[in-house]
Amino acid sequence: MRDIKLIFVLLFISSCCWAQLDSAQVKSASPRTLKKLGKNAFQQNDPEMAIYCLESYLKTAPNDAKTSYLLAQSYWQIRDYDRAQVQFLKAYKANPPEMSHALYYHALMQKSNGLYDSAKLNFQKFKKEYKGDDKLLKKQASKEISFCDSVQTLVKNELKIVIEHLDTTINKVNTEAAPASLDENTLIFTSLRTDKKEFILEDDTARPIQRKLYVAQRENEIWTFKGEFGSKLNAAQVNTGNACFSNDRKRLYFTRCKPNFKGDMVCAIYVSEKKDGEWQEPVKLPKQVNNPKYTSTMPTVALDPIKGNDVIYFVSDNKEGRGGLDIWYTVYDKKKGIYKDPKNAGNKVNTTQNEITPFFDQETRSLYFSSDGLGGLGGYDVFKAMGDGRKWLNTENAGQPINTGADDMYYTISPNREEGFLVSNRKGGNALKNSTCCDDIYRYKYTQYIKIDLSGNVNELIDPRLTIKEADLEIYIKDKKTGEKFLVKTLQTDADGNYRTSLEAGQDYALVIKKKDYLGSGVEVSTKTITISQVIIKNLSLSKEPKDPIRIPNIQYEFDKSVILESSKIAIDTTVFILMEANPEIIVEIQSHTDSKGSESYNIKLSQSRAESVVNYLVSKGIGSSRLKAKGYGESKPLAPNDKPDGSDNPDGRALNRRTDFKIIGKLDVEVINAVETD
Helix, strand or coil: CCCHHHHHHHHCCCCCCCCCCCHHHHHHCCHHHHHHHHHHHHHCCCHHHHHHHHHHHHCCCCCCHHHHHHHHHHHHHCCCHHHHHHHHHHHHHHCCCCCHHHHHHHHHHHHHCCCHHHHHHHHHHHHHHCCCCCHHHHHHHHHHHHHHHHHHHHHHCCCCEEEEECCCCCCCCCCEEEEEEEECCEEEEEECCCCCCCCCCCCCCCCCCCCEEEEEEEECCEEEEEEECCCCCCCCCCEEEEEEECCCCCEEEEEEEEECCCCCEEEEEEEEEEECCEECCCEECCCCCCCCCCCEEEEEEEECCCCCCEEEEEEECCCCCCCCCEEEEEEEECCCCEECCCEECCCCCCCCCCEEEEEEECCCCEEEEEECCCCCCCCCEEEEEEEECCEECCCEECCCCCCCCCCEEEEEECCCCCEEEEEECCCCCCCCCCCCCCCEEEEEEECCCCCEEEEEEEEECCCCCCECCCCEEEEEEECCCCCCEEEEEEEECCCCCEEEEEECCCCEEEEEEECCCEECEEEEEECCCCCCCEEEECCEEEEECCCCCEECCCCCECCCCCCECHHHHHHHHHHHHHHHHHCCCEEEEEEEECCCCCCHHHHHHHHHHHHHHHHHHHHHCCCCHHHEEEEEEECCCCCCCCECCCCCECHHHHHHHCEEEEEEEEECCCCCCCCCCCC
């Protein structure tokens, strides 16, 4: 497992620092002194000094397994996967019974280097040999074996994407991070700017250089550096970064990080409002978000599509999480002007290891993030989960070439949807100490982006010539396997009853149209089979809300019983069920009636049981019980005489009276919202 301090070294401060040692001092130091210096440097998050000393020491004691293991970890800290792979194996071979855990990390480095078959064999060997107490490590080895198998599928299904390394005016010798699009041609990012060919430790108070927010512009399809971003955002003596924008681009959330009294790097989230074209003095989010005991960093903003509130996802090492770094979220209630208590995003997203760099895509209601606990090609991989808050569909790997054997993070999507950015230490970036040392910003672009527009008209069902203006259209993404759906966006029809919006390829959508005093209606639209850009036309109709009961046709029960016949369930599915799905706020009374055969009390009891059977069936289909009332009226409300004028039986009249109706009797005083919990 990666130590959490290592994650902060990689992501919140720079990758490492060059140890300022006199080579003559090292050469003259005794082996014992070199070993001690190296161990101390490692404990102080100074991997370069540790490597310098431990390499020299091991020349005199090549079979020291524990020190070889420490050197391997130091190589891993600077993300030198090649040397770490070799050194973990040396540590294992020097003392297999005591160092079997080194075999696990050797296999992990093989995975980062793309040697998946060899990694699988060594994970299996580790499981057989390991006798230590770390049950989590053994459990993770089982997962890694499965991950090595799944990699083959990811490799075969490579996406049609071109990856471009941004030029050296943006990517310098130290770590670049957190690309965020202000618009299609403006990129905000985080960097430690220096032209010196050395790594800088950002929390070294002797150095004035700090991580800051910078801006780049696209001119003639070339992205170039343009300087610092905002006059009030970067601050002295702190590391500033991880910027993200609200949906309307009026609020900027970002982090400021500095060492606490223990020397640990701790970050807090700030927000700046844009007024008169300028970003204002940042305000630190309250303590329930920025708990001083923990770090809060890497924010991304989602928009609550109903209430219009900001939902801020962020990363924290809060001990109430699942382990390591977890993704959390808080809701900003704009009416009350308060941030809700943060909640963990749940076990569909978070693992016992580390989840970082979240990005929320409003168009697909999806959270992109990086994890080293969900498996993949190696290191951190980018994953996608559709949903909100703590309610997510199963996560999926973003695949190649977004992911590699290295650490792939900070995945974002640009406003034009055809491209985006990510951060990676993959081979091909700026390299100093080794080919995978340093995080750089990359641009990706789809070679064949499918643009889909959706448009249509809304009219009255009875008279289609009458269009309906200011009708509310809700667009959901639906998972057909689970039946779950997530609200993506809302819009209104114009003065002529027309609407227009965009959809994404490869999705199943549900459209719901509604307006006051009308019954809502819905239709499904799938873009899964669409392979070229096109416009989809969907015209919709609304009917006035009825005041009287509506009969459910062809509903029958077993004779003299309340059990619904299978054939009658179709009638329920195509009437009251579809109506309640399209109108999630209405409350319906299920009314059951009988003819006059039998006693009045018996008929009341029978009709009540039959109404309850319909209610139970609707509840089993997912309709909330609070929206349903069962009422048996017995023979009290006939539509026709049960007997003819001469006193003989009237079978036609009795058939009309044996019926089941539904009537809208009220509406819930709630608003439709996705699974983001606001209370």
